[in-house]
Amino acid sequence: PRLRGRAVKRVAFDEQAIATRVRELGDQITASYPDGELLVLGLLKGSFVFLADLVREIKRPLHVDFLVASSYGAGTVSSGNVQLVYDPKTELAGKHILLVEDIVDSGRTLQVLMDLLRERKPASLEICALLHKHIAEHLSHPVKFVGFDAPHEFLVGYGLDHAEDFRHVPYVASLE
Numbered sequence: 706p707r708l709r710g711r712a713v714k715r716v717a718f719d720e721q722a723i724a725t726r727v728r729e730l731g732d733q734i735t736a737s738y739p740d741g742e743l744l745v746l747g748l749l750k751g752s753f754v755f756l757a758d759l760v761r762e763i764k765r766p767l768h769v770d771f772l773v774a775s776s777y778g779a780g781t782v783s784s785g786n787v788q789l790v791y792d793p794k795t796e797l798a799g800k801h802i803l804l805v806e807d808i809v810d811s812g813r814t815l816q817v818l819m820d821l822l823r824e825r826k827p828a829s830l831e832i833c834a835l836l837h838k839h840i841a842e843h844l845s846h847p848v849k850f851v852g853f854d855a856p857h858e859f860l861v862g863y864g865l866d867h868a869e870d871f872r873h874v875p876y877v878a879s880l881e
């Protein structure tokens with residue numbers, strides 16, 4: 706298939722596979738937080754589709770807020786210059802914080818944000834990522850909840866973009 710003139714090389718994870726895995730992650734997260742306040746922090750824009758599906762599979766009380774960061778701009782390689790565009794207004798101290806990401810690539814984005822969030826003294830701080838390339842040299846904190854090990858290709862769909870296109874595609878695909 707072609708999307709906006711760019712060829713899709715391969716569907717990496719289809720809708721069915723994603724739905725099944727998101728349900729499993731939801732169960733795992735539900736079991737991991739028996740008590741305390743849970744704040745699910747979605748990192749925009751990439752995580753918006755995953756976050757919406759994931760929170761509906763978590764069967765315990767939680768609050769949702771967002772962080773907005775950007776490093777890739779229009780390119781396909783991380784600039785390393787992670788900009789925080791929106792900061793959650795909610796108090797983080799004493800809460801269980803679960804940071805939700807669409808994909809961990811170089812790990813630069815998460816490393817910058819984890820350092821920043823840790824300073825706010827949450828009760829716990831963990832990461833849930835739908836996709837993990839396992840090439841992150843920049844990430845000191847392990848990703849506790851991982852959906853899929855991702856191929857080392859540029860991926861789009863299910864929230865992931867290339868120059869802002871393809872976020873609405875319901876599956877994850879690699880580009881030619």
Ligand code: PRP
Pocket residue numbers: 748749750751752774775776777778783806807808809810811812813814815865866
């Ligand atoms: C993408 C992706 C992750 C990050 C991963 O975000 O959504 O947040 O890059 O790359 P890294 O591990 O190398 O830092 P992007 O900066 O493109 O912003 P977006 O979420 O608005 O698309």
Ligand code: MN
Pocket residue numbers: 748749750751752774807
């Ligand atoms: Mn992102």
Ligand code: MG
Pocket residue numbers: 751777778865866867
């Ligand atoms: Mg992007």
